Amino acid sequence: MRKMYHVPKAPAKFLLHHWKQLEENFDRIHIDYVGPRNGYYFLIIVDAKSKPEIRILSKAPTTESTIRVIRRHLCYARLPTESSF
Numbered sequence: 831m832r833k834m835y836h837v838p839k840a841p842a843k844f845l846l847h848h849w850k851q852l853e854e855n856f857d858r859i860h861i862d863y864v865g866p867r868n869g870y871y872f873l874i875i876v877d878a879k880s881k882p883e884i885r886i887l888s889k890a891p892t893t894e895s896t897i898r899v900i901r902r903h904l905c906y907a908r909l910p911t912e913s914s915f
């Protein structure tokens with residue numbers, strides 16, 4: 831006797847979101863932590879247009895320290911109009 835296996839339906843399709851074209855540097859930034867590596871975390875901040883990368887080393891990241899670091903480094907450029915965390 832042959833067993834019948836249930837084959838799931840194909841996943842639902844969705845519309846892709848396209849980011850709008852950027853006019854200036856720091857219009858949109860991407861921020862994320864990487865780690866731990868050798869006991870440290872790296873906060874990575876990338877400008878979506880010009881692609882420079884800022885790396886900040888941290889032993890034990892907290893919300894407060896992350897906000898403080900982002901404010902300190904973005905004061906040299908300007909606040910982004912969009913962000914991706």
